[in-house]
Amino acid sequence: MAAAPQETTPDTSAPVWTRVAVIGAGAMGAQIAGVIALSGREVALADTARDALDRAGTTLRGRWDSRVAKGAMTAAERDAAYGRITFSDNVSDAVSDVDLVIEAVVEKLDVKRDLFSQVDGAARPGTVISSNSSSFVPSSMAEAIADPTRFLGLHFFNPALVMKCVEVIAGPQTDPQLMSDGTRFVEQIGKEPVVLRKEINGFVANRILNAVRDEAIYLLEGGYASVTDIDRACRTALGYPMGPFELMDLTGVDIGYLTKKARYAASGDPKDAPSRTVSGLFDTGQLGRKSGRGFYVYDDKGVKQGENTDRPGASD
Ligand SMILES: NC(=O)c1ccc[n+]([C@@H]2O[C@H](COP(=O)([O-])OP(=O)(O)OC[C@H]3O[C@@H](n4cnc5c(N)ncnc54)[C@H](O)[C@@H]3O)[C@@H](O)[C@H]2O)c1
Incomplete structure (x- = not known):
């Protein structure tokens, strides 16, 4: 007799979103890229300002050098994490072949909206698009992309390399599957997710x-x-x-x-x-x-x- 088909248990340990682009290499973006590189993922860090990219590289190297000096990380771990980051001044190139985009540019809604429509045109269909904004709710940004079900908020805290909390924010149109993937992603990069089932200004x-x-x-x-x-x-x-x-x-x-x-x-x-x-x-x-x-x-x-x-x- 043929065996009854078995229900498969989803593999919750499978990495979610392995290739990531972070747009904006300022105070937040540089460290968010660092967190993601430390989780073993490839990350493209993009900024229109070349000097911001240079500063981001110097900051990350400096922080990791001092961790190596304190014995909190090995030189090989530092070099491997650094090697997983690609620095780019071309946003469209950076997002062209990734699973997730995290926007961390200046806190101006019109700049963010313009960026999201650029990203939407350059990324593969199905790419998840997120914002690290601390004041704009997902619905105010998601309308800039063709499929707002692919948009969520991922709000890191400063300094992102240190602070454990990441708020995962659903907009009214966010696909529920995206919320569970986002939560798992946050856990996989070593952070503590706080889920907002509904968006509200200021988050939690x-x-x-x-x-x-x-x-x-x-x-x-x-x-x-x-x-x-x-x-x-x-x-x-x-x-x-x-x-x-x-x-x-x-x-x-x-x-x-x-x-x-x-x-x-x-x-x-x-x-x-x-x-x-x-x-x-x-x-x-x-x-x-x-x-x-x-x-x-x-x-x-x-x-x-x-x-x-x-x-x-x-x-x-
Ligand atoms: N600073 C904080 O404490 C903090 C905490 C949580 C969330 N946030 C949010 O994170 C985001 C970034 O904040 P920050 O403090 O890192 O800002 P920042 O000013 O340090 O860096 C912003 C970077 O974005 C770049 N940029 C601007 N427009 C761009 C574009 N169109 N394409 C590519 N790059 C562009 C700038 O060159 C700059 O390097 C904001 O939305 C902010 O609200 C900030």
Whole structure:
């Protein structure tokens, strides 16, 4: 008697999307390409600016050289990972024979849309197209390609070589199979996927971060507690590695201000507008560590000296 046909179990260990192109070789793209190369995949890193590609190569080599020096990686592993990266100033060539494209160019919707239609014309049919955008939802970009079911968000965190989280974001038209492949891909490159079943501005991690920031500002502006004590509560009671004001100074007050401004422009909800403290700091060029002064004051080595008592509203 012939044996009954057996159901085959899908091989979940089979690599998903083995050839990848990352477009944009800036702060994020360079390290995303590094993560993918470390997972054993071939990756084309493309940028229209040759100097960005040169910087990306130097940054990756520098980071991996110091890992080799610390014994965290062998010289052979470093060379193999580096050898899997192709640097290209021609986006169409870079995407012509890949399974996945990850866009990490400047945060401007019109630039991204133009790029996606270029990529759509140059890539093989069926190529998965994704964006690392931190503020644009997939539906706002997917309409630039012919088949929006092939589009998803893959949001890495800075620095991408270190941070474990990658948000995998479904647009309204994203193929559910793409979401499960995307989740598996993220696991296979050594990251922790956070799946957004529906798109929402800010995604998960940054929304929670913003809610904490908003509450910290509310407590500060209401005169309930000082910058130092609010940060101290987050560190010593909640186990945060740093408080919300320390983090805003680290990432840049300008980034926080511009993100809020963009969100307010999109929603029209006054709750989304930048606070008067953050606006005041931005307007007076007190942008955090990079300008030596923000919620705190820093010396020229970047060491925190104490609260900024000249902060707008500090004497209210
Ligand atoms: N910086 C962060 O902390 C962070 C974190 C998560 C997500 N993101 C997102 O990642 C994306 C990139 O951010 P970044 O900080 O790496 O920016 P960046 O300014 O450091 O780099 C952007 C790069 O894109 C290149 N570029 C611009 N237009 C291009 C085009 N049409 N084709 C090819 N290359 C082009 C530029 O030459 C530049 O090298 C943005 O969408 C941003 O929102 C940034």
